[in-house]
Amino acid sequence: MSDLVSQNVNMIFESLKGEAVHALKDISFTLKKGELLTVLGPSGCGKTTLLNIAAGFLRPTSGIITLGNKEINGPGVERGMVFQQGALFEWLTVAENVNFGLRMKKEDSVTTAKKVEEWLEIVGLQGFGNTPTYQLSGGMQQRVALARCLINDPDLILMDEPLGALDALTREKMQSLVLRIWKETGKTIILITHSVEEALLLGERSYVMAPRPGRIHKEYKLPFASMGLKEDLREIKNNKEFVFKREEILSMIWDMEEEIMGKEI
Amino acid sequence: MITGTITIVIIFAVIGSILYGQRLIKTEKSDAVFGNPERAKGGIHWVVVGTCFLLFTWLYYSWDIAKAFYPKSANELCQVAKVNESLLSLKYLFPIEERSHKSTALIKRENINISDKIIEIQNSSDLKNQDKVIFVNLLNKTRQTIPLLTNTNYLETETKNTINELTNRINELRKNFSKDSYPPRLSDEEENKRIEAVKKQLGWGATGMEVPPLPESKVGLKFHTAAQELNLISDEFFAMRNHHSEYLRLLKEIRDQIKEYKNALNDDQDLEMRYIKEIKKLGQRIEYESIFPPNALDEMENAIRAFDRVQKKEQGSIRIIDMLLFPAGTIVASGPTCAEDGPGRWLPKPSDTFRIFGNLLKPSVGFKMVPLLWYEMMGVNRIVGFILPDWIADILPGKYPVHTSDGNVEPNFKSKVLDFVTGEFEAFKIPVPMGHIWDSFLRVFMGLMLGVIFGVPLGIFMGLNRFAKGFFDPLVELYRPVPPLAWAPLVITVFGIDNLGKVFLLFMVSFSIMIISARAGASGTQLSKIHAAHSLGASRWQILGHVILPNSLPEILTGLRVAVGMCWGTLVAAEFLAGTTGIGFVENVARKYMQYEVIWITIFVMGMLGLLFDITLRQIIDKTTPWRGKG
Numbered sequence: 095m096s097d098l099v100s101q102n103v104n105m106i107f108e109s110l111k112g113e114a115v116h117a118l119k120d121i122s123f124t125l126k127k128g129e130l131l132t133v134l135g136p137s138g139c140g141k142t143t144l145l146n147i148a149a150g151f152l153r154p155t156s157g158i159i160t161l162g163n164k165e166i167n168g169p170g171v172e173r174g175m176v177f178q179q180g181a182l183f184e185w186l187t188v189a190e191n192v193n194f195g196l197r198m199k200k201e202d203s204v205t206t207a208k209k210v211e212e213w214l215e216i217v218g219l220q221g222f223g224n225t226p227t228y229q230l231s232g233g234m235q236q237r238v239a240l241a242r243c244l245i246n247d248p249d250l251i252l253m254d255e256p257l258g259a260l261d262a263l264t265r266e267k268m269q270s271l272v273l274r275i276w277k278e279t280g281k282t283i284i285l286i287t288h289s290v291e292e293a294l295l296l297g298e299r300s301y302v303m304a305p306r307p308g309r310i311h312k313e314y315k316l317p318f319a320s321m322g323l324k325e326d327l328r329e330i331k332n333n334k335e336f337v338f339k340r341e342e343i344l345s346m347i348w349d350m351e352e353e354i355m356g357k358e359i
Numbered sequence: 360m361i362t363g364t365i366t367i368v369i370i371f372a373v374i375g376s377i378l379y380g381q382r383l384i385k386t387e388k389s390d391a392v393f394g395n396p397e398r399a400k401g402g403i404h405w406v407v408v409g410t411c412f413l414l415f416t417w418l419y420y421s422w423d424i425a426k427a428f429y430p431k432s433a434n435e436l437c438q439v440a441k442v443n444e445s446l447l448s449l450k451y452l453f454p455i456e457e458r459s460h461k462s463t464a465l466i467k468r469e470n471i472n473i474s475d476k477i478i479e480i481q482n483s484s485d486l487k488n489q490d491k492v493i494f495v496n497l498l499n500k501t502r503q504t505i506p507l508l509t510n511t512n513y514l515e516t517e518t519k520n521t522i523n524e525l526t527n528r529i530n531e532l533r534k535n536f537s538k539d540s541y542p543p544r545l546s547d548e549e550e551n552k553r554i555e556a557v558k559k560q561l562g563w564g565a566t567g568m569e570v571p572p573l574p575e576s577k578v579g580l581k582f583h584t585a586a587q588e589l590n591l592i593s594d595e596f597f598a599m600r601n602h603h604s605e606y607l608r609l610l611k612e613i614r615d616q617i618k619e620y621k622n623a624l625n626d627d628q629d630l631e632m633r634y635i636k637e638i639k640k641l642g643q644r645i646e647y648e649s650i651f652p653p654n655a656l657d658e659m660e661n662a663i664r665a666f667d668r669v670q671k672k673e674q675g676s677i678r679i680i681d682m683l684l685f686p687a688g689t690i691v692a693s694g695p696t697c698a699e700d701g702p703g704r705w706l707p708k709p710s711d712t713f714r715i716f717g718n719l720l721k722p723s724v725g726f727k728m729v730p731l732l733w734y735e736m737m738g739v740n741r742i743v744g745f746i747l748p749d750w751i752a753d754i755l756p757g758k759y760p761v762h763t764s765d766g767n768v769e770p771n772f773k774s775k776v777l778d779f780v781t782g783e784f785e786a787f788k789i790p791v792p793m794g795h796i797w798d799s800f801l802r803v804f805m806g807l808m809l810g811v812i813f814g815v816p817l818g819i820f821m822g823l824n825r826f827a828k829g830f831f832d833p834l835v836e837l838y839r840p841v842p843p844l845a846w847a848p849l850v851i852t853v854f855g856i857d858n859l860g861k862v863f864l865l866f867m868v869s870f871s872i873m874i875i876s877a878r879a880g881a882s883g884t885q886l887s888k889i890h891a892a893h894s895l896g897a898s899r900w901q902i903l904g905h906v907i908l909p910n911s912l913p914e915i916l917t918g919l920r921v922a923v924g925m926c927w928g929t930l931v932a933a934e935f936l937a938g939t940t941g942i943g944f945v946e947n948v949a950r951k952y953m954q955y956e957v958i959w960i961t962i963f964v965m966g967m968l969g970l971l972f973d974i975t976l977r978q979i980i981d982k983t984t985p986w987r988g989k990g
Contacts, residue, residue, distance in 0.1 A: 151890055171896035181887035184986035185909040195895035198905070228986045239891075246895060 096162035096172075096249045098125040098148065098282060103157035105143055105308075116307030117143045121157070123301070123310065127249075130276050130283045130319055132297030134290060134343065136351050140308025141286045145252050148284065149175050161250060171195065174248035178255045180235040182227045188238050189214070189223035195246040213241040217271065233264035237271070244275065253285040257292065266327055269295060273319060290343050294318055294336060295327060302343055304350055312346070314339065362427035362710045366418055369411045376404040376411075414709075422699065423708035425684035426563060431579075432680045433563045433570040436690040437697040438582035439677065442670055444694045445589035446663070449596065452649070453660040455667070462650045466505055469645055473502050476641065485630055493620060494634055500613050501642045507606035508645070511652040518601040518651075522659055525592050529662040532588055533669050542584035564711050570690055572697040578677070585670065586695075601651055613642055707956040715956040725794070726945050726957070731964070732796040736788040744782020752777035796964060798940040802858060803926045803972075806865020810922060814870045815915055818877025819907060831874075839871040843929040847936055856937035861930060868929050869922040876918025880911020913987040916980045923972045931965060942968075 105118035117140045125131055133141050146152040147159060150169040159166050161173065182191050189210050190197075196206040214220050217237040227235060236256055243251060256272075257265045273296060276283055287293050293300045298319050304311035316339075318330050330336055383404075391397040418424050425432055452461045480486060480494045507513055535541045545553065553573075560571040574583040602610075617639050624631055671678065681689055688701015698704070707715075718724045722733040757773045770778075778784055820827040838846075847864055854860035884907050892906045934943025942961050949957035980987065 149890070149894055151893070169890070169893035171894070173894060175891065175894040177887045177891060179887065181885065181891040183888065183892075183906065183909070185912070185984070194892075194897075194905075198892075198895060198897040198901050226986060242891075242895065248894075252894075 096127050096282070098159070098161050098250055098284075099163075100124070100148075100159045101157055103144075103147060103154045103159055105140065105147065105152070106155045118147075118154070119307035119309045121308075121310060125250075125282055125284065127282050128280045130285065130296060130298045132293040132300045133284065133286045133303060134288075134293040134300060134347070135303030135308075135311070136305055136347050136354070137288075138308075138354070139303040139305035139350075141303060142254055143308065144303075145175075145254050145284065145286055148250070149173055149252050171199075171246050172249045174243035174246055174251050176236070176239050176243050176251065176253045176256045178258050180227075180232075180239040182235055182238055182242070184226070184228045186227065187223065188219060188225050188227055188230070191227055191238050192241045192245055194242060209245055210241075213245050216244075216275070217241045231264075232260050233268060236260065236268060240271070240275070244279065244281075249282060251281050251283045253283065255286055255288060258288060265292075270327060272296060276319075290340050290347070291331060294339055294343070295330060302346060305354060311350075314343075360427070362418065362423050362708075365709075366415070366424055366427065369415050369418075373408050373411045373415075376407045379404045380408075417706070417709055419684075420686055420702045421706040421708045422685055422701075422703035423710055425680065426708060426710070429677075429680050429684065430563065431576050432677055432684070433690050433699075434575045434697075435579045435582070435677050436681055436685075437570050437572060437693075437695075438574050438579040438586070439670075439674055439681075440691040440693060440697070441586035441695045442582045442589065443691060445586045445593060446667060446670075449589070449593050449663050450667070452656065453663065455660075455664065460653075460656075462509070462653070465648050465650055466509065469505065469641070469648075470502065472641060473498050476637065480634065486634070490631055490634075493616075494638060497613060497616060497638050498641070500609065500616075501638065501645065504606060504609055504613075504642065504645055505650070507603060507609060508601065508650040509652050510603075511655070513601075513603040513605060514652050514655055515601055515603060518599060519655075521595070521599050522656065525596055526659045526662045528588075528592055529659070529666055532585060533662070533666040536581070536585055536666070536669055537673060541581055564708060570697040570699065572695075578673075578675075581673070582670070597649060599649070600646075601655075602646075610642070610646065614639075705955050707959050712956045712959055715954075716960050719957070719960065727939075727948060729940055730794045731945075732792065732794040734790040735793045737791040738782075738788050739786040740782040740784050742782075742789075742791075743786075744780065747780040749777070749780055751780050795940055795942050795945050796968065798858075799930060799934065799942045800968065802861045802941070803865060803923070803930055805858075805862045806926050806930075807869045807919070807922060809862070809866040810869025810873045810926075811915075811919065813866075814873025815877045818874040818915075819881040819903070819911065821874065822878040822881030822911075823903075823907070828878075835871055835874055838867065839875075843868045843925070844932050847933055851933075851937055857939075861933050861938070861941075864933055865926045865930055868925050869919075872918050872922040872925060873915070876914045876921075877911055880914030881907050883914065884910045913980070913984045916976070916984060920973065920976045920980070923976060924969065927965070927969050927972065 100121050100123050103118055103121040104116075107115045107117050109115050121144060133144065135141055143152065147154050148166065150166050150173065153167075166173070183194065186194065189207075192210045192213055193206050196209065197203075210223070211220075214223060217240055219234060219237055219241070222230070222234070227238060230238065239256070253272075257268050260268060269292060272283075272285070275281075276296075285293075285296055287296075294314075294316055295318050297314075297316050300314045300316055301310045302312045302314070303309065318333070318336060321330055321333075380402075418427075447456070450456050454460060457464070477495055477498050480491055480498075483491070486494075544550070557573050557575055560573055563570050574580040617635055620635055621632070624635075674681075681691060685701065685703070688699070688703065690697070690699060690703075693700035719726055719731050722730040725731065725733075752773060755773050755776055757771065759777070760769050760771050760774050762768045817827070817831065821831055822828070843864060846867060850864045850867070851860045854863045888906055888910065889902060892902045897905060930941070931943035931946070934941035935947045938944050942964055946958055946961035949955075949961065
């Protein structure tokens, strides 16, 4: 019953010059429990704003967004977030970072230690518990961020371009990790990305957003995520339908970008 | 002895290190090209050279090397200085040190003076013409006295004889001077007296900076005796006057005229009085100056030149020592005062410095009755009494005991607690550090701690809260830019010259720095980290304690490092101003008594303590915030 429902969400910022910027316009969607939604779009289309509203860091100007019929009214544990750069606490070790949420809840340290071990194993970081986070590579840091978020057992996971800063190889590994975790835990996930391939590969559903005002431009229902659980991701990328969709979305975004440029000139 | 050994060790270390460095360059296979920082790594041998260079400079410029290798040289050079000084006035008579003969220069100057005066009188609008004529006439007569002094025909036989006698004495001195038998033996009694006096005088540098003035070696005695003889000769010469009867007659005539004129003056004729006095003075100057006919002193000039050559030759090795080992000044330059005239005066010799440093460290000596750093036994009760506030007893329920009618006081629980918190009980003693260095250290430490305790929370608060930032900003920004020492007079007036005033001053310094650094740290926290903490379920206080505080720790510690430096500098200056202990106080007192060794010791101690503070803090920073700059 813990669906994420967004009803006519509008977000209007005031720019420095005093102009009103319509960051989001009439965003309405419903995300069922266990769904993986990817959000795609050119820069400045309000993807991150949408995510921040869902996380409770921002209040929408109008409209309402609910999780399990409860209005989102500030940040909460039930909505975990994974950031682009990891946003790890570098003064803590890997284990302490993962343990952070549980420690804040003042849970018993013996049971939390066990849980941390389990999660480090799931994300493939067994044995790195005592390593300082600044010694980890970018991919490993994202694994820690993922574990730190998931250990709290949130209903909804919000990912803000979590794989954006990784190299292609690491990225592919992390993509399958995200898919695996999604399948195994059955969490609801919203994943924002710049990469069309990633959006197609990981999303059950995918929204392509358009800028000025930020709105949902087109919705795709995709079969590749469930395929990705069984098959090799690279084979899917060569799939005819995949290639066709990719090109379609790419040209769509390309047009949007050109439109913006034209407006500015 | 030690200085000498050290000097030789230094020289060998430098040579060895340079050779090692050369060999390293030849044998080293390195891919590092110019500009690669790799090339700056290693190089302990250059550290050795650098350190040795510093040490050697110190040894050399403080004249400690001269003292170590030629301990007698200062005393001998002092005797040379005496001869130089005695010769100097005689030398000035001739174109030895000057361009022209003294007589020539004097005549030139007096002629100019007289001409100037005549012009002045003739142009004067206040003088009557009649007076002007008298004055000019007198001046012309004064001028006429000069040829009477310089005329070879007027050279008196007596004068001639005296000049010859003095010349002979100088020549005699020259001949004897290079002989081994000079100076002639004194009578046994006198010789014993001399040796006794020499034994009594202290060694070079024993009293701080003076060189013992009495000659201690044979060479020294030679110069000392010659200097005495030369003094006699020069005294006799300058007492001599070559006044021919013609000159004296003209002089008398001028004087009589002046007297006559003066007697005729009224009391209110101040101007005329002034002029006539000046005219008289011009005549007197010529009278007392040693003006001689040309060539009259030629023999004497030659004798002095010859003696000067001989005495310079006789200086021998000490002349070279003086040139090589007394850089940037000499003992000779100080003349017969036998002082060190140059860096030897203000740059203490390492040997003296370490000796005095050793004395200062001795708890029984110290400085102004307080050792630099020592310990004292202090009862635990006093420490407890100092730390615990007295009001702990006051807030307890009940009343303090009242004396009974038979004159006893029964202690109750409340009074016993009062005894405890005021430290009035028996306890074992523990050693506690004390002394000037400890006092300074404690002041800095207290000031810093107070600054951190109050500054960091306020700074973080200001970094996170609009009200706090707006409310406290004017206060902090108004007092912060004022140099801390500018506050000192006020703070010392309000809080006293002792610890409280200084600690408060240092608190002011560290407080503002800690506020600014904590504020920068808090406001510089990455938003994504705060967001992450929020979505991980952390409360406000948890975010403050577990995210914002550790995140701003590098900034806070850097601020602390800056604050330590600032506090240290301010403290020393504050101790200069007032107080009775502390390292700055020591320096200030040493300055008053010109104890250069102590001044340098305090400078050294301050440098070392500052370095110690900084190294400690750097260690703390590396240990506590290893993630610094890696986030």
